[in-house]
Amino acid sequence: MSRAAAGPAPPLIERRLWFVLGKGGSGKSTVSATLGLTAALAGRRTLLMEVAGQNRVSAIFAGASVGHERPVELRPGLFGLSVMAEQAMEEYLTGQLRMRPLVEVLSRSRAFHHFVAAAPGLAEIVTLGKIWSLATELEPDGSKPVWDALVVDAPATGHALALLDAAGRIAQIATGGPIHEQAERIEAVIQHPAATGIVVVARPEELAVSEALDAAAELAERELPAALAVLNAMHSPRFSAGDDAALEAALGAGPLPPAERAALEAAHARRVRELDEQGLLERLRDGVGLPVLELPCLIARQIDLPALEGVAEDLARERPPALFGAT
């Protein structure tokens, strides 16, 4: 609507608040870490956040204990923070009431705890409120925001949409009081394509790409500012059409020692997979209506932090337009 007419939306790197969402298993957390590392290398003071008690960021930056009290520096310019709903709730009330004893009465009230735990959407809104307050926090002298980029490793798609929608919902439910007005202010930031950028992550698999297309359509319908699609874990091209004939001929040429057969079959399977993945990349590009960033498949026994850092260094150096915009 009016927002869309305001001109082309800026690339992700120029926005402040990034939400990374995708189906479970799509690699949201590693993508969040990679994007966070890239932003930091590009000179942005960056906060990488995990929400809803998922300790994936801590797991990736093994050894770093990402707490919920204050941001922990993970790499130069990259900080980590875990946002917990219960604590965010207490912080919110402290800020609202400005009377510690009152907050303590609330915190001690069992009725209040039951209410917080069960009230649908309450955990989402306090989490979102906390993220928003970090995103709009200024340096003490008011000169500039504390964070240039905030990367949220969001929950799986359905729950992530509930998180992004939380402010709008609350603004609708609570028609009066400061909550209404606060929710509207949060909603304004979350929906503004100059402030917020949503990243849709998928693996190069048939079903995952379909779901990413659905998610992008859903975001558009809700007027939430999607900024980027990431096709994660792409196999880099190792075989080409020129190899096909020789591979097939060698495989068909009669009995082979097991190791050689296994190598030829592995090569053939990889080639088929590369072709499949290229097809899926095209499908995503055609349908998603967003810039698409490919991230490589890191073949390793487990999440390989140095390899992720290598990917981030490449991105910061090569500045792909999908992430950095046209130069």
Next chain:
Amino acid sequence: MIAGELVDRRVLVSCGAGGVGKTTISAALGLGLAAAGRRTVVVTIDPARRLAAALGMAGLSDEPRQVDPERARAAGVELTGEMWALQLDAKATFDRLVARHAPTPEARDRILANRIYGHLSSAVAGSQEYMAVERLHELVEEDAFDSIVLDTPPARNALDFLAAPERMARFIEGRALRLLLRPGGGSTGIGWRALHAGSALVLSVLERLTGAELLREISEFLGSFEGMYTGFHDRADAVRELLKSDRSAFLVVTGPEPQPAAEAVDLWHALERGGYPVGGLVVNRTESLPEGGPAPIAELGRRLQAAGAADPEDLARRAARTLEEERMLAVRDLDVVEGLRAALGRPPVAEVPLLEHDPVEVAGLARVTAELFGT
């Protein structure tokens, strides 16, 4: 092979971290149970359109629909029982729950039209988990199926959905808020009064933040559920009892990567602690160890030269490297599976090998079924 021993259970629950293939495993379980003569329904939570298509359905709805046995036969599976599938519609289930327990049609309509109810029943977080369990209860009560396979929703914590009914029932019952609010008669709004020290304070804080209007609406909403709490609680209790009994079994599904495997161990222990019967572990998409040792590059190069490769040695080297990566992943998978067996005290385990393509047709599902049932 694990599922063979679970054929007689009334309810099988497949649970695990997101993205490990729970929906596929649930469908394969359903197929296997139907082949074993059971009248089976698979309850999916996620919109799994391609899975529906694979089962020969344009889409799944909240009402069970039967999979055409001809489709299974074409894939070489003879269904001596029946296979049905449905996709949870949380809002519709919630509406039925209200309709079932409302004392009068007027009370029902009042709740269904309530603004707070509208938000509550369509909230993804909370309501979906609650309604998955409620739908299960309906199916058990209707008694039209021998076996029910429940594909659990993508919860933040895979156990969340088990706690959901009670949490939600408690919210609706409004034990918390009713301590604070007393739904007042008359149109003047809130007729609350403090029940104990602090309540008035808590309430005044809430009112200050949200405005009196919202509190009045919530109060009305909770008031309209008056008289229904017992019904909600009884249902929550009944489902919990069923899920903890030996008529049920939980299957923990995981991928072979270290991260989901670690989550599977946590989930397994949490289920055991909660007193739920854990029937076995499914490790989905394991890479099998390639035959032979490392590829001899010189020989492979000569063979590729004879096959007409432009740069045979380079191609041989790339092929050998690809094989090495496969082997590394296969060894990792073996280690992870062994680690899981050890960590869980040697439970029944089924490994489902990685297929070239995701199983999106009955034939593919049947291969998964064979691994689960050891046929």
